[in-house]
């Protein structure tokens with residue numbers, strides 16, 4: 001894909017004898033939503049860990065926005081424009097909802113401790129900016145986040161905790177957002193609401209690309225334009241949802257013999 005903002009080529013990662021990703025090729029165009037599905041242990045979260053520099057791949061290259069980012073440190077990758085949520089929530093439970101998003105803004109602020117002491121007016125300006133920006137993000141993301149912005153993150157319901165993770169990831173103003181099972185633990189109503197939230201976030205920024213790892217077929221069917229299927233670390237399908245759901249290899253690997 002020539003206009004890809006993101007591409008993985010032959011990405012391979014081994015953990016001892018286990019090949020968790022085996023020569024995986026993935027392209028994402030600017031503005032595209034790609035779903036990555038596959039059974040437990042297929043390598044989906046590992047793929048995100050490689051993209052975000054948590055693991056260096058054993059082989060292959062990762063390119064993003066015109067640069068080869070293979071082997072980069074996580075912080076540099078976030079600065080470059082990729083941010084993510086985690087399958088297991090990583091919020092700061094004792095901090096307020098708003099402060100969790102302010103933390104996500106750190107890549108866009110410049111004040112360090114020294115400057116905060118020596119240049120108080122500049123650091124105050126930056127703090128004011130951060131609080132206002134975080135508040136705007138909470139308004140856009142939806143759920144009860146805005147109304148509960150001064151509550152502790154631990155007080156949020158499960159669906160809002162997931163939303164808050166998304167809000168924090170958005171604070172870095174990514175060009176590519178990675179969502180790892182955003183609807184895990186949600187009922188149908190919350191899932192539908194989250195689908196609407198993702199649509200709205202996406203509509204704000206048409207060039208913004210998303211890779212979503214997901215189990216919920218409802219989300220996969222209603223959001224993305226394209227689906228990649230991983231099985232035992234291999235890519236076994238890469239096609240629109242309607243094609244993938246009829247693919248016998250996919251049905252066997254992932255869905256048993258039943259249609260999704």
Ligand code: ADP
Pocket residue numbers: 015018020038039040041042043044045046047
């Ligand atoms: P998925 O997200 O698709 O359920 P994962 O990417 O979490 O799967 O895991 C893929 C495979 O890699 C699994 O067999 C898992 O046990 C293994 N794995 C993941 N991370 C590590 C690690 N740090 N060390 C050893 N094995 C790992």
Ligand code: MG
Pocket residue numbers: 044045046087
């Ligand atoms: Mg996973």
